Each structure stands twice: as structure tokens, then as C-alpha cells.
Amino acid sequence: MVYQFVAGRATARPSRNAEKGRSKPMNAQDSQLAAFRAEAREWLAKNFPKSLTGKRDVLMDIAPRYPEGEDWAAWKTAMGDKGWGTPTWPTEYGAGGLSRQEAMILDDEIERIGAFNPIVGMGVNMLGPTLLEFGTDEQRAQHLPLVVRGAVNWCQGYSEPGAGSDLASLKTKAEDKGDHYLVNGQKIWTSGSMYADWCFCLVRTSNDHKHEGISFLLIDMHSPGVEVRPITLISGKQTFAEVFFTDVKVEKGNLVGDLRQGWTIAKRLMQHERNGIGARKVSVGELRPVHEVAKEYIGTDDQGRLSDYDLRARIARHQMWERAQRLTVARVVEESKQGPSEATSVMKNAGSVSIQTREELLMEIMGNRGIGWEGDDYLPVEIEQTRQMLQNKANSIYGGTYEIQANIISKRILGMLDHQ
Amino acid sequence: MAVLTEEQQMLRDGAQEWVSKRAPVSAFRATRDSGAVFDPALWKEIAEMGWAGMVVPEAQGGSDFGLTGMGLVLEEMGKTLVASPLFISGLVAASAIKSIGNDAQKADWLTKIADGSAIVTLAIDEGTRHNTAQTAMQAQADGDGFTLSGTKVQVIEGIAADAFLVLARTSGAAGDTDGLTLFLVPANSAGITRTQLKTFDSRGHAKVVFDGVKVGKDAVVGTIGGAHAPLEKVLDVARVGIACEMLGLCQQAFDTTLEYLKTRVQFNTILAQFQALQHRMADLFMELQLARSVIEHAVREIDAGGDGAEEAAILAKGFVGDVANKMSRQMIQLHGGIGMTDQYDAGFYIKRSRVLEATFGNQSQQSERWANLHDY
Incomplete structure (x- = not known):
């Protein structure tokens, strides 16, 4: 059996594009998450040694050993002390205690500056989660703090x-x-x-x-x-x-x-x-604008335009819609400082339309590589994308369906029942 | 609604008040019925309130309030379909002369635009679709100046205009972006013939024929052969201005329709109680909200004048155009039979929307630009 050493990604992660291209979760916690992003960004700027920028491969290549050098040691110590190498584990073991969303933001911020998680290995990936689920208090207390600091293999x-x-x-x-x-x-x-x-x-x-x-x-x-x-x-x-x-x-x-x-x-x-x-489950469309994925799968004509003109136009329309939706999220945040914003009521449906259109486009873009369920004939990122497309169908169902949201808008905001 | 400064709030309130008192839809209907394309008395009032100088620098008698301010006024005017040269002269021509013109041109024209004593317009379109690069009209070098020959269509307020900003070719062929030059030509120059184009929005569009019109070198605005890029920037300002008007149009179409659904009774109940209509209105409301976000972003980006302006303008013209198209269609559909009658206002909204959608590039032209801008 071949096991993965590092808590990183087995699959190559697509190159990061403009931050604008990221899809953002849309809910009331947005500003809290924004604050966390700022905090993470500041902390990383202070603590990540610039000399290690982009050197994740060096770590991967020699794992489970750890590279030598002052900066390497400092980075591991910093992340270990902060507990962010194991971001979602409980703080009682010195770990991060972050929510899943915060952990994703942290991951984003780490990647944004070419940093990486130095706390790696099977203790992080495999043993830790197992002890958290099945271990005794003594076992957790003995082993987890060492894993959190990357002090044990x-x-x-x-x-x-x-x-x-x-x-x-x-x-x-x-x-x-x-x-x-x-x-x-x-x-x-x-x-x-x-x-x-x-x-x-x-x-x-x-x-x-x-x-x-x-x-x-x-x-x-x-x-x-x-x-x-x-x-x-x-x-x-x-x-x-x-x-x-x-x-x-x-x-x-x-x-x-x-x-x-x-x-x-x-x-x-x-x-x-x-x-x-499966790595931090990177999907084909994640982190990348849809048109980048489309260029890769479909190709371009001699003028650099996507070869499928109809799809190209639909991608453009979708991206404009997505941009409008995100601008609305930003507007709601801005307006909410002054009082309730009526645009809040449309955020969930607008977000669902955005994400689901995007996922369907990605599926169409991948062609017969977008219908794989499992097996080596499909890239893990493709399978993940396909599953994510299906998963995101829940987006217009949970938290009040699209139709319930429409009821709320028409009745509470537009007053379409109160009248008469 | 955006978080406005006190000054902007006052401006918007002032515009709302003026529009509802002086220029409701009934005023537009009366103008249309009279055969005029705008009401000179209302235009005079607009100018007296200083709105024509809103993007003109203070040195030339304007208030330099930017598109953030002008957009608020255009939005309010869009609601009641106010017909006036404000958009083309006060926003577009003023922006062009301000950003591309030389000191003499600014001194000559900006002051007059700002106080409403002159109406300046763009004469750029020739074919069935707006496309500046396709300009074929020739400007032949002639002694110290140029001779202009060709025909321009869809010239906004072309009949009332005192001067045209004419796009013509000093070199190259139709399709080239190089070789285009902008000329500032007084409307009373010899060789100019203009005829009104009777468009279904009943506004002042004209066909202008330039037959050997001689202009001096001093008529050149900007550089010879280099008009395309700076003019496109001005046109992006214009596109956002149009989108502001479309937003007002959408808001009013929505509000009017909602009100109708709450009063019209069928099957012993108001239409607003039918869930099919509730959900359609909820979707339209959502798109209206998105459109507003897009506009507020766009006016800020345009005023900031940075790299984001082009994308924001594409988004504003394209996205809000789509919303206006749908909103004006649904306005008629949800009004049923009465929406089909000339006596009711719904027809005004769909007609005006379609003209605005096409002006300076329709939605599919904007999505084409979007794809090009993002390199795919």
C-alpha cells in the first residue's frame, strides 16, 4: 500500500488565479470571516519566513523528515505554537480550534503568499482524527500536543x-x-x-x-x-x-x-x-475562473477565443451575473452598518444561482471527463468537481429552499399578501 | 440603496422632488403627443439647477460632482422617462471634451455645456450596430484642415445640437482602430444636413449627413489618428450613464407592476396573492437588487478612473441591460391587456429600454467585450 506522507495534496493544485475568481460563502458570518482573514494574513506576514516562499516541494520531497535550517525551524515552531498546522482540532491540545470555514480561509491565505503547512505526516492526517474519535483522554493528552507541534513522527x-x-x-x-x-x-x-x-x-x-x-x-x-x-x-x-x-x-x-x-x-x-x-479535495473549478478551465479542456481558436462560441457567451453572461451577485454581497455588508438592507433577502437565491450555474458550466466544459464517478480513468480533481456539482444542488434546498426564499421576498419585502 | 454622502443625498432628494413635480411620465406623454423630442422649458430648468455641469470642472462653471452625482439624477429621470439632452451633452460630450479636448476647446464649450446654452453631441455610429472601429466616414487632409464626408446615424439630440463630436477616418480602413480622429464641428457648418429619425422611444435621434464639410486643424479633438482608445473610455462613461437611466427605468417598471398586482382583482382576489406571480416578482426583485449593486460599483469605478472602470462599465451596460429587457417585458406581461395599450405607460418603458439597450453596444456586445477583457 502506498500512503501519503503529507497532509497536503496528492494532486497538483491548479495555479492560483486572481483572488476575484474565488467563490465566497454568503452568510451573516461574512464580516467575522473577513476579520479572521485579516488576522490570518497579518499573522502569516509576520511569521512566515520569506526565504521559504514556494518551498513546499522541498518539504514534500524529504518528508517525513524535516528540512534543516533556522527559517525552517522557526516556521514549524511558529505554526506549532499557534496550532494552525492542525487548524480544526481542539485548542486544549494546543491546536487551532478554528471552524471549517476559518480553516479554509487560513489555507487560502497560506497559499496566497506561497507558504505551506509545515506540520505534516500521518500523525496529522490519520492518527489525530482517530484519537479524537476513539482515543482515551490520556492517549489524547499524551500524543496530540506533540502532533500539533510536529514534534513526533x-x-x-x-x-x-x-x-x-x-x-x-x-x-x-x-x-x-x-x-x-x-x-x-x-x-x-x-x-x-x-x-x-x-x-x-x-x-x-x-x-x-x-x-x-x-x-x-x-x-x-x-x-x-x-x-x-x-x-x-x-x-x-x-x-x-x-x-x-x-x-x-x-x-x-x-x-x-x-x-x-x-x-x-x-x-x-x-x-x-x-x-x-484525496488531498484537500481540490476540484477542477476550485480556485480557477471558469474560463481558465474551459480554455484548458476546450481549447481556443487562432484569436485566443474559446473554440465553443456559444459556451463562451454563456460563460461571460454567468461571470457577469456572478460579479453582480458578489457586488451585492459587498453592498449588503456596507449597508448593514447603517441598518437593515433589503438586498439581504436576495442573497441566498442569488448565491445559489451563481454557484449552480458555475458548476453546470464546469461539468459541460469537462465533457466526458465530467461524468466520472470513480477510478483511475478520471483525475481526482475531475471526480471531485463532478461530485461537487451534485453536492451543490443542495445549495438551493438547505437553509430554506429557493422557493421558500421567493415566498419570503414576495411576502415580507414586497408585501404581496398583506395588501387588500 | 448605497450609503450616500449628505451632498449626494440632497442631490437625489432634489432630483426626486423635481421629477415628480415637474416631469412625471404624463409630462413625457404630453411632449410625445406634441411631436417634440424634449421640452425646452424642462431642459432650461435642468440647466438652471446646475445638473448640466455636474461633470464639468469648477473652472468652467461646473460642479465637478462626477458620475456618482450625475448617475443619481439620470436614475431619477429614468423612472419617469424624462426626455432631455442632459445625458448626451452634460455627461457624454462634457466628458469627451474634458478628457480629450485642448484648453481652447474646453474654454469654448464646457462652460456653454454646463450652463445649458449649448448642446453638444456625438456623431459616431454609421452601421446597424454601434462599432467605432468600423467607422468609414472620411476626413481628407485639405490645406490647413480637413474635409469631412459621410453619414452618421443615431445621433442623439442631433436636431437640437449646437455642435457635433464627429468620429472620422484620417487613415486606414473600416475595421481598424488606428486612423480614427475626433472633430468638434459646429452644427451650422456648411455642408451639414440633418433629419430626424423617428424612433419608437420618441426621443431626439437624427441622421446627419456631412457633405464636404470643411474644418480647421483646431477642430481636431485629441490626436490625429488616435481617437479610438480615449473615445472608448468616454463611451464607457456613457454606457454607465445609460445603465443609471436603465436602473431607474427598472425600478419604476417594477414598482408600477407591483402596485398593479396589488390592486387588480381576478377570481375574487388580487393578483398579488397568486404564488406564480409572487415568485416572478421575487426573481425580478433579486435581479433589480443585483443591478443596483452593479451601478453603484460602476459609478465609483468610473469616477476613480482606474483599471476597474472598463470591466465595471461592461458589467453595467450588459447586466443592467439584461435586467431592463426582462423587467420591461414582464411589465407588459403582468399588466395583461392594459399593458398593450398606448394609453397606459408600460409601452413607454419597453420602448425606451430597447433603445437604451442598443445604444453604444447591446448586451451581447458587452459580453463579447467581457470575454475579450478576460482573455478567452
């Missing part, structure tokens, strides 16, 4: 020589020795284990049932009896290793969840993993 002990796709057939066993478990066995394709301080590991605690005989154990990689043998790939790189456990003692407090619950936790963790690999 984790690896994943799943695959074994005889347990690849059929992972549940794993044989590494953990015997109950009263006050501890005694672990014996072998893991393989354990990425990053050469540099790991800890391993979250699937072990067999019972042979009576294939899946329910599996438990989830945290193992200190510095324990006696742990041996790591790097595997050299044909590229010459040693990204993976075999890990041998020989009579390794593991304290019982390191069992996550209940005994025999390991498979359930592992499945859940794989979802986190997929989120990490």
Missing part, C-alpha cells in the same frame, strides 16, 4: 507480507501478559517507519474471528525488539521499510478503543487517509 503498521489487499488476514500477534501485551510479527510497506517514533498498528489479539480478532495498538518504535529494515525500490529510494517486532512489550494503556474493535477503527482511519490522499 508516526507510521502505520497495517500491511504484512501475507496481508496486502486482504488486510484482515494479518498475523502479527499481541498476547495478553497481564500488565502488558507482547507483540511478535512483521509489517511491510511501512512508509516512513525509518524515521518514526511511534507506530499505530493492527495486531491480532484473537484467532477465533478474522475481523473481530484485530485490535488497534500504539507501539513506541524506540522499544527494545523493534527492528526497521528499509526497502530499496527500483528508483533507488527507500520510502518504505519492513518492521519486525520481536517480543516487544507494549503497555496496556496503548490499546485504542476496545479489544477486538481494531478493524472498525482501521476502516474509519482509512477514511481519514483517503481524505488526506
Whole structure:
């Protein structure tokens, strides 16, 4: 199994275009979010060393190790202290405690200046979310603050020589020795284990049932009896290793969840993993104006115009509509300082029209690459775009449907029932 | 409604009051019925209130209030369909002379525009569609000056105008943006023949024929052969001015229609109680709000004079044009039979809207510009 090391994106992110092209969420929290954006921008300007601008690849290339140098150390310390490397985790572990929207804004701001998140690895992507869901208070208190600061490397002990796709057939066993478990066995394709301080590991605690005989154990990689043998790939790189456990003692407090619950936790963790690999789920249209995507997929004529003239005109009309809608959001913010703005009532419907038109255009632009559901024949960004198009159909349904909004406008604002 | 300064608030209130007292739709109807294209008495009042000098610098007797101020007045006038040379002379010609003209031209004409003693207009369109680059009219170098020959159409207030800003070709061929020159030509010059074009909005449009009209070098506005780019900037100011009028037109069409739906009874109930109509009005209200946002943005961008002005003008003319088109259509539809009669005002709105939509480039021309501007 190939696992992603970094909490970043597995897929190349499309180049960022003008900030204007971003779609903004539209709700009453807008000004609060704007304040957070300003705060994040200021903090990043103060703390991100300019020498590291655009150097995310340097980090990616050597992860899970971390680059040397004063600026590198300073950046990791700054983000670790602030807790913004793990922006949405609770503050009690020193993490950011941000809302999802704030985290997206932070991400935006980080990207805007060519910065990156230095707090990376499986501790962030996989172990953290798992402990937040299944861990004990003691386990969280012991491990999460270190992950938040990027002070610990984790690896994943799943695959074994005889347990690849059929992972549940794993044989590494953990015997109950009263006050501890005694672990014996072998893991393989354990990425990053050469540099790991800890391993979250699937072990067999019972042979009576294939899946329910599996438990989830945290193992200190510095324990006696742990041996790591790097595997050299044909590229010459040693990204993976075999890990041998020989009579390794593991304290019982390191069992996550209940005994025999390991498979359930592992499945859940794989979802986190997929989120990490699916990357911060970048879609084709995200961050990019629709016309840029259209130029890429459809091409241009000898004068640089989109080859599909009808589509070109519809994109222009859509973008003008979208601009008008955003100007209305800005106007509502401005007017609301003075009192209620009647334009507030149209914001939700105007926003729905904007986003849904955009998604439909993107789908049309992608042609037969826009109808993929899964599989390697489609780029992850394409599949994500397609799913996002479908997801955004909810935009005119939740929070009061388009029709309910129309009822509200006509009755409360236009007084179309009160009269007579 | 935008957050206005005290001065702008006063201006808008003043315009609202004047329009409702002196120039309601009934005044326009009376002018139309008389066969005139505007009422000189009302134009005199407009000038006396200083509105004709709103974009003219103080040095030339104007108030230098910018499009932010002029837009408020045009919007109010749009509501009741006030016919006057204010837009073409006070906004467009004044902006052209102010931004492209030399000191002598400014001294000669801006003061007269500002006090309403002269009406200056643009003579630029020739074909069926507005397109400055397609200008074919020739300006032949002739001794110390030029000889102009050709025909201009859709010249706004072309009959009443005291002078024309004429776009003609000093080099190149139709389609080239280079080689266009702007001339300031007094309307009483020898060789000019003008005829009124009877357009369905009953306003003052004219066809102007230039037959060997001789002008001196001093008639050139800006540089010889270099008129296209600066004129397009002026036309963007004009486009936003038109959009301001369209916004007023939309607002009034909407308000009038809403009022009608609340009073017209069918099936023993007012029409406003039918959900199909409620939802249509809710959608129109939404678009009206978006149009207002676009206008407020555009007048600010134009007055700021920065890079955002072009996009803002395209958006204003194109987007608000679409809204005006739909609003004026729905005004008739929702009024039913009475909306079809000349006796009712709805027809005035759709006619005026269509003329404004076409003037200086319609919606599809603006979306074409939008795509070009964004490089696709």
C-alpha cells in the first residue's frame, strides 16, 4: 500500500488565479470571516519566513523528515505554537480550534503568499482524527500536543507480507501478559517507519474471528525488539521499510478503543487517509475562473477565443451575473452598518444561482471527463468537481429552499399578501 | 440603496422632488403627443439647477460632482422617462471634451455645456450596430484642415445640437482602430444636413449627413489618428450613464407592476396573492437588487478612473441591460391587456429600454467585450 506522507495534496493544485475568481460563502458570518482573514494574513506576514516562499516541494520531497535550517525551524515552531498546522482540532491540545470555514480561509491565505503547512505526516492526517474519535483522554493528552507541534513522527503498521489487499488476514500477534501485551510479527510497506517514533498498528489479539480478532495498538518504535529494515525500490529510494517486532512489550494503556474493535477503527482511519490522499479535495473549478478551465479542456481558436462560441457567451453572461451577485454581497455588508438592507433577502437565491450555474458550466466544459464517478480513468480533481456539482444542488434546498426564499421576498419585502 | 454622502443625498432628494413635480411620465406623454423630442422649458430648468455641469470642472462653471452625482439624477429621470439632452451633452460630450479636448476647446464649450446654452453631441455610429472601429466616414487632409464626408446615424439630440463630436477616418480602413480622429464641428457648418429619425422611444435621434464639410486643424479633438482608445473610455462613461437611466427605468417598471398586482382583482382576489406571480416578482426583485449593486460599483469605478472602470462599465451596460429587457417585458406581461395599450405607460418603458439597450453596444456586445477583457 502506498500512503501519503503529507497532509497536503496528492494532486497538483491548479495555479492560483486572481483572488476575484474565488467563490465566497454568503452568510451573516461574512464580516467575522473577513476579520479572521485579516488576522490570518497579518499573522502569516509576520511569521512566515520569506526565504521559504514556494518551498513546499522541498518539504514534500524529504518528508517525513524535516528540512534543516533556522527559517525552517522557526516556521514549524511558529505554526506549532499557534496550532494552525492542525487548524480544526481542539485548542486544549494546543491546536487551532478554528471552524471549517476559518480553516479554509487560513489555507487560502497560506497559499496566497506561497507558504505551506509545515506540520505534516500521518500523525496529522490519520492518527489525530482517530484519537479524537476513539482515543482515551490520556492517549489524547499524551500524543496530540506533540502532533500539533510536529514534534513526533508516526507510521502505520497495517500491511504484512501475507496481508496486502486482504488486510484482515494479518498475523502479527499481541498476547495478553497481564500488565502488558507482547507483540511478535512483521509489517511491510511501512512508509516512513525509518524515521518514526511511534507506530499505530493492527495486531491480532484473537484467532477465533478474522475481523473481530484485530485490535488497534500504539507501539513506541524506540522499544527494545523493534527492528526497521528499509526497502530499496527500483528508483533507488527507500520510502518504505519492513518492521519486525520481536517480543516487544507494549503497555496496556496503548490499546485504542476496545479489544477486538481494531478493524472498525482501521476502516474509519482509512477514511481519514483517503481524505488526506484525496488531498484537500481540490476540484477542477476550485480556485480557477471558469474560463481558465474551459480554455484548458476546450481549447481556443487562432484569436485566443474559446473554440465553443456559444459556451463562451454563456460563460461571460454567468461571470457577469456572478460579479453582480458578489457586488451585492459587498453592498449588503456596507449597508448593514447603517441598518437593515433589503438586498439581504436576495442573497441566498442569488448565491445559489451563481454557484449552480458555475458548476453546470464546469461539468459541460469537462465533457466526458465530467461524468466520472470513480477510478483511475478520471483525475481526482475531475471526480471531485463532478461530485461537487451534485453536492451543490443542495445549495438551493438547505437553509430554506429557493422557493421558500421567493415566498419570503414576495411576502415580507414586497408585501404581496398583506395588501387588500 | 448605497450609503450616500449628505451632498449626494440632497442631490437625489432634489432630483426626486423635481421629477415628480415637474416631469412625471404624463409630462413625457404630453411632449410625445406634441411631436417634440424634449421640452425646452424642462431642459432650461435642468440647466438652471446646475445638473448640466455636474461633470464639468469648477473652472468652467461646473460642479465637478462626477458620475456618482450625475448617475443619481439620470436614475431619477429614468423612472419617469424624462426626455432631455442632459445625458448626451452634460455627461457624454462634457466628458469627451474634458478628457480629450485642448484648453481652447474646453474654454469654448464646457462652460456653454454646463450652463445649458449649448448642446453638444456625438456623431459616431454609421452601421446597424454601434462599432467605432468600423467607422468609414472620411476626413481628407485639405490645406490647413480637413474635409469631412459621410453619414452618421443615431445621433442623439442631433436636431437640437449646437455642435457635433464627429468620429472620422484620417487613415486606414473600416475595421481598424488606428486612423480614427475626433472633430468638434459646429452644427451650422456648411455642408451639414440633418433629419430626424423617428424612433419608437420618441426621443431626439437624427441622421446627419456631412457633405464636404470643411474644418480647421483646431477642430481636431485629441490626436490625429488616435481617437479610438480615449473615445472608448468616454463611451464607457456613457454606457454607465445609460445603465443609471436603465436602473431607474427598472425600478419604476417594477414598482408600477407591483402596485398593479396589488390592486387588480381576478377570481375574487388580487393578483398579488397568486404564488406564480409572487415568485416572478421575487426573481425580478433579486435581479433589480443585483443591478443596483452593479451601478453603484460602476459609478465609483468610473469616477476613480482606474483599471476597474472598463470591466465595471461592461458589467453595467450588459447586466443592467439584461435586467431592463426582462423587467420591461414582464411589465407588459403582468399588466395583461392594459399593458398593450398606448394609453397606459408600460409601452413607454419597453420602448425606451430597447433603445437604451442598443445604444453604444447591446448586451451581447458587452459580453463579447467581457470575454475579450478576460482573455478567452
